[in-house]
Amino acid sequence: MAAIEDMTEVTSRPRSRWGNRLERREARTALFFLLPGLIGMVLFLVVPIIASVVLSFTNWKLLGTPEFVGFSNYVRLFTADPQFWPVLRNTLFFTAEYLVLNIVISLGLAVWISSLKMGQRWFRVVFFLPTFTPGIAVAIVWMLIFAPDGFFDFLMRSISVQIPSMLTDQTLAMQAVVIVSLWAGVGYNTVLFNAALDMVPQSYLEAARIDGANAWQRFWKIRLPLISPTLFFGTVMTAITSLQVFDQIYVMTRGGPGNATATLGYAIYQRGFQNFQMGYASTIAWVMFAMIMALTAVQFWLQRKWVHYDS
């Protein structure tokens, strides 16, 4: 009874919670313990983020003093820059293709691995290996494979397949980037989905089997809905990283040939660190940020239709 009274008192006067001396002391202690992380976050995250907002309204060229230019960077980006729309198109194209292929392949591999009677652990390690290999190193090795007259061309010639060299062809260059990204990125999702599949209670599957559900039905009706929260997490994270794609493009194509593989991530580097237009690069970065936010929000909205949580 006394406890209930206490509770009503607390809920009816929420402000007094912070008035409590003991809690205030606890809050101070908590803040003290949080400080190391907080200082790091403010210094390396909050301040740079605010700085980049400010920069996007200036014409800062790294050298010299920045001048405030209002919205002209944004106006230039959307109306005058001949490269912005192709770059946006490339980014979305890459994201769509890579996301679909990554999820399909990694889910397929995860299902296959979980169906194995033995060697599951071994395969999980093998597919996970590329995830902790540095992206730049991976891209360099693949660049040497795909280089004109390199190993890939030699292979194609020796099986009498007539295709242009991957990195010098406008259509194939993006496919080369997708292949490398898949090689490097599929393992993480595979392990993630495989772990989720292993969590599906055997009793559900056995019950379904007794009821006469075949393997296909068991996958679509039981396993997939049950791993949908993990699938959703994998999709959102993969979409975000693929919208930011940079390493592979920096090493393999430098946005070329032409603008065939120029993406937003590469455009930011090019404008900021090659052409020293820091203000303009910040503008692109903010447009990219807004786009990622919007697409992620859409994904969260869509999840209501296909993600099933236990609760």
Next chain:
Amino acid sequence: MKLSTVLAAAFLASSALVATAHAQDKVNLTWQMWGDEKDTALWTSLADLVTAEYPNITVTPQISGWTDYWTRLPVLASSGQIADLVAMQSMRMPSFYSILEPLDDHFASDKFDTSVFESSIIAGLGHDGKQYALPYDVGPWMVFYNRDKFAAAGLAEPALDWTFADFKAAADKLTEGENYGYANQAFDFIAGPVALGAEYFNDDNQFDLTNAGYLGAVSQFVDLTTVDKASPVFASGAGAVTASGRFASGNAAMYIDGPWSLISTQGAVDFKMGVAPLPRGEGPSRFITAGSGWGISATSQHKEEAYKALQILTGPKAAEILASAGRALPGRLAAQTYWYDVAAKDVSGTREVLAYMFEHSTPFRLNQYWNEFENLLTQYMPLALNGDSTTEAVLADIQNQLPF
């Protein structure tokens, strides 16, 4: 309150005085330079020359990789952490001269005469009539060729004033099966057209890539790939199997490079190689040169000492050390002979070819957007070479993306 302020000010002033007094005693200069780790000993030995001459000055090299160097430089400069001595390449001077101290007043004070250096690189390390750096190396773009392949094909060695027609005939004749007569790369579409007499700038030093002369000259080089199939298409990515790789493996008989690569290329090939000037067009030969040097940071606290150090680092002894290591063809004329004896000792005719090329050097015209131009050329030229687009459309596209 007031007294404490006065005391604090007095303390600060006195400590500043003490600091200055110390600075006169012993000065440590930082020296920003690019290179890889194996060069560290070389740069350190140069730094030691400074201390040997001026015991109160020590120079500490700060080495970073070539690509990183140019990303770090503006970042360090804008955050006030730039070194006292700064390495600069002639082609990047129009973008970075503002972070360097003009040297002309220092030259006047000790009556220093820059004519001891090759004139084209002195011009290259200046901007708007002011000198911002002193060179340690220089060189023109030239043709590296496989002498064994020339001999096997029954071709005469290139003459000093060979024409584009001669070059094309050689490239065609040396192309056989999967081997190319010549392997192009992005910069060839700058150095090559200039040698043919074309200009990529208008009279106001702004890009004019679609003028008939430049378009025609670039097209001549593009045709070697698209029409004659005598050269492969280069890929826009960094460090893909490059022209030098093709040359070393015997896949290409000629490519364009500079004296700065001669020692490494020579070490990589197992055939006899030669060098020739770039082919000329209808008119007389003309060649652009580039090189690098060191300047003094405009914000350095020790400009006097830095100038003294600079004189040693670009002095005769330092040039001799660098040249004897084969590292660079010295910008200092008197020291060039050491380089010929080391880096060029197995490449006959290098001395004559370079003498001819320096004699016919033409100012390398640059502006502040040069870096963007080179990047765009690397990114877009493959489209003209693989036949997806025309040379005219590619040059128009690049022109359209340049600020001027």
